[in-house]
Amino acid sequence: MTAPERNAGATEHPSTGQLSAHSASAATARAADVLLEARRIGKRFGGLQALDGVSITVRRGEIYGLIGPNGAGKTTLFNCLTGLYSHDAGEFRFDGAALDTGSPDRVARSGIARTFQNIRLFGAMSVLDNVMVGRHSRTRGGVFGAILRTAGTRAEESAIRNRALDLLGYVGLQERADEQARTLPYGDQRRLEIARALATDPQLLALDEPAAGMNAAETNALRALIERIRADGVTVLLIEHDVKLVMGLCDRVAVLDFGVRIAEDVPAVIQRNAEVIRAYLGAGDD
Amino acid sequence: MSEPGLSPISADRASAGAASAGPAGVGPAGAVGRRLRVSAWVIALLILPLVVDATAGRAWVRILDVSLIFALLAMGLNVVVGFAGLLDLGYIAFFAVGAYAYALLASPQFDLHLSFILLLPLGAAAAALFGVMLGAPTLKLRGDYLAIVTLGFGEIIRIFLNNLNRPVNITNGPFGITRIDPLSIGSFSLAQPHTLFGITIAPIHAYYYVLLACVAASMVICRRLQFSRIGRAWVAIREDEVAARAMGINTRNLKLLAFAIGATFGGVAGGLFAAVQGFVSPESFTLYDSIMVLCMVVLGGMGHIRGVVLGAFVLTALPELLRLTGSLQRTWFGHVWIDPADLRMLLFGLALVLMMRWRPAGIWPAPHGRVGT
Numbered sequence: 001m002t003a004p005e006r007n008a009g010a011t012e013h014p015s016t017g018q019l020s021a022h023s024a025s026a027a028t029a030r031a032a033d034v035l036l037e038a039r040r041i042g043k044r045f046g047g048l049q050a051l052d053g054v055s056i057t058v059r060r061g062e063i064y065g066l067i068g069p070n071g072a073g074k075t076t077l078f079n080c081l082t083g084l085y086s087h088d089a090g091e092f093r094f095d096g097a098a099l100d101t102g103s104p105d106r107v108a109r110s111g112i113a114r115t116f117q118n119i120r121l122f123g124a125m126s127v128l129d130n131v132m133v134g135r136h137s138r139t140r141g142g143v144f145g146a147i148l149r150t151a152g153t154r155a156e157e158s159a160i161r162n163r164a165l166d167l168l169g170y171v172g173l174q175e176r177a178d179e180q181a182r183t184l185p186y187g188d189q190r191r192l193e194i195a196r197a198l199a200t201d202p203q204l205l206a207l208d209e210p211a212a213g214m215n216a217a218e219t220n221a222l223r224a225l226i227e228r229i230r231a232d233g234v235t236v237l238l239i240e241h242d243v244k245l246v247m248g249l250c251d252r253v254a255v256l257d258f259g260v261r262i263a264e265d266v267p268a269v270i271q272r273n274a275e276v277i278r279a280y281l282g283a284g285d286d
Numbered sequence: 287m288s289e290p291g292l293s294p295i296s297a298d299r300a301s302a303g304a305a306s307a308g309p310a311g312v313g314p315a316g317a318v319g320r321r322l323r324v325s326a327w328v329i330a331l332l333i334l335p336l337v338v339d340a341t342a343g344r345a346w347v348r349i350l351d352v353s354l355i356f357a358l359l360a361m362g363l364n365v366v367v368g369f370a371g372l373l374d375l376g377y378i379a380f381f382a383v384g385a386y387a388y389a390l391l392a393s394p395q396f397d398l399h400l401s402f403i404l405l406l407p408l409g410a411a412a413a414a415l416f417g418v419m420l421g422a423p424t425l426k427l428r429g430d431y432l433a434i435v436t437l438g439f440g441e442i443i444r445i446f447l448n449n450l451n452r453p454v455n456i457t458n459g460p461f462g463i464t465r466i467d468p469l470s471i472g473s474f475s476l477a478q479p480h481t482l483f484g485i486t487i488a489p490i491h492a493y494y495y496v497l498l499a500c501v502a503a504s505m506v507i508c509r510r511l512q513f514s515r516i517g518r519a520w521v522a523i524r525e526d527e528v529a530a531r532a533m534g535i536n537t538r539n540l541k542l543l544a545f546a547i548g549a550t551f552g553g554v555a556g557g558l559f560a561a562v563q564g565f566v567s568p569e570s571f572t573l574y575d576s577i578m579v580l581c582m583v584v585l586g587g588m589g590h591i592r593g594v595v596l597g598a599f600v601l602t603a604l605p606e607l608l609r610l611t612g613s614l615q616r617t618w619f620g621h622v623w624i625d626p627a628d629l630r631m632l633l634f635g636l637a638l639v640l641m642m643r644w645r646p647a648g649i650w651p652a653p654h655g656r657v658g659t
Contacts, residue, residue, distance in 0.1 A: 082532060083531075084528065084531075084532070103531070103536075104528075104531035104532045105531050105532075105533075105534045105535055105536045105537070107532075108531075108532060108533060108534030109534050113532075113533075114532055116528075116529065116532075120526045120528060120529035120532075121525075121526070121529070122521065122522050122525035122526055122529065122530075123525055123526075124521070124525055125518075125521055125522070125525060129518055129521075132518055133518050133519065133522045133530070133533055133535070134533050134534075135515075136515060136518070136519050136522075136533060136534050136535050137533070137534025137535070138534075139515055141514060141515040141516070142516070143511070143516055143543065143547070145514075146510050146511050146514035146515070146516055146517070147507050147510050147511065149510055153514070156515075157514070157515070160515070196533065197533075199533075200533060200534050
């Protein structure tokens with residue numbers, strides 16, 4: 001993705017405090033502009049149908065929430081999307097073309113970056129190096145350039161470093177650039193994962209329970225960060241258990257239950273959906 | 287150029303700029319101090335063989351030469367194990383490939399006498415090819431499973447070399463290849479003493495300087511690789527392969543690259559070993575030797591280049607020092623109570639246990655927070 005696109009996104013989405021109403025209308029205004037589409041995705045683990053014909057449609061520039069009870073298949077859908085699992089049925093379309101989910105690195109190069117439910121940083125590396133690794137797929141420096149330390153390689157290396165420092169500033173971790181990643185407090189590790197994901201220049205940022213284990217203050221800061229990321233033109237796909245956060249933050253929400261997508265709509269409608277309430281409160285027929 | 291504009295998503299440029307100014311600043315005083323330190327090192331290393339020769343004897347210069355060869359091996363294995371985190375127990379195979387490539391093409395065995403200028407790159411390339419041959423089928427293996435396959439690979443190479451004397455004699459089997467050509471350019475051969483500025487330089491000293499130059503060059507190469515896009519990707523794979531892939535790193539290619547580059551160092555070291563010794567046989571490439579190189583890496587400081595070089599020197603010199611205990615025991619007790627070879631194993635085992643307890647990251651571990659910690 002190029003800089004102009006991002007700036008365009010930024011002007012279209014001034015971050016206002018009240019998101020649900022405002023952004024929902026912004027999203028409908030560009031209803032045709034679909035960034036990611038999952039079409040009838042199926043995934044079976046042995047006797048368990050983890051995903052059963054799940055379809056979702058994420059529009060460019062929106063924050064899209066994926067919720068559901070434990071074991072509903074949310075992370076499985078993420079893993080299929082990002083190439084960690086291979087799905088048995090259906091296809092993903094991204095940015096107007098079929099998405100090759102054959103391997104995670106290809107998905108990342110296509111413009112989808114993710115974080116992990118159980119944080120997966122490069123623990124022994126510095127905070128800065130973690131983000132610099134994220135630039136890997138957008139840079140080209142090879143073995144011979146590195147050994148000979150050519151002018152091109154040096155320029156690229158300092159560009160990587162500056163970009164990584166900028167991103168650390170963006171998530172508020174610039175002070176901790178030289179610390180070892182595994183020594184960071186939990187909330188900072190989550191933000192570092194986001195900075196690392198942003199370093200891959202994603203069009204779509206997929207966050208797997210970013211608020212898990214955070215206290216109220218950290219969750220608020222995270223919410224502001226996600227809104228800012230969207231305002232800067234990156235579409236956000238969010239798995240989250242914190243229903244309040246999802247309802248306040250997301251433009252649209254899909255609900256999964258036992259591998260089936262039971263609803264997809266704006267939060268206000270989802271909150272009144274009888275099937276969703278049944279799935280969450282367990283007053284169902286099974 | 288890869289990063290036009292560099293607009294972060296929306297940057298706090300001021301704060302980022304301030305942060306980047308921090309680590310960059312090395313004042314002129316620091317630069318002078320650094321230059322002095324480097325010069326001191328260079329001079330010390332240049333006169334080292336002369337001092338050792340005069341005080342401890344020529345045998346110790348030979349041990350220095352061997353240490354330098356093992357330093358090359360340790361650096362190569364460090365790329366695979368220390369950086370990329372791929373446990374390789376058959377690394378000595380690449381040393382063997384390089385040594386035999388040189389030995390076969392520069393000895394009376396086939397009456398070929400190619401120049402080392404051609405043979406060292408050739409040996410390196412052959413070893414790199416074997417590196418990829420080992421890497422390709424083991425890409426999905428990790429930890430113990432990878433270690434077992436690499437261990438088998440190392441043994442296969444050695445057994446091949448041991449048995450390739452029938453039906454067609456290629457390697458001369460267990461007898462090895464003798465009378466290997468020394469390093470030479472035209473009529474200038476390192477196997478003869480040369481006089482420079484009135485100082486006579488014995489072959490063993492000349493080899494020391496050649497090997498020292500190779501080790502120095504390798505240290506620079508390893509360091510540059512470590513602090514590059516490639517080196518970061520290797521460490522990322524070591525730290526968390528799944529996350530590395532999700533960040534867009536093609537782990538297959540980078541693992542193969544680590545195997546190939548590690549093997550290249552082994553191949554060069556093997557060629558030099560053949561030239562220095564003038565003799566190679568399968569006996570020099572046993573599992574024990576693989577384990578020793580691995581110990582140099584682990585004890586020295588995995589992932590830390592200077593640490594693994596130190597490890598190579600310590601582990602090459604210690605057995606030789608312990609050999610002296612034999613005669614000491616004889617003078618003190620009139621009898622050798624503990625065979626120095628047994629003592630070596632005892633102390634070696636003890637050292638490993640103590641290291642695991644008190645210095646698990648090695649004698650000289652990498653500083654924290656740097657790539658390759």
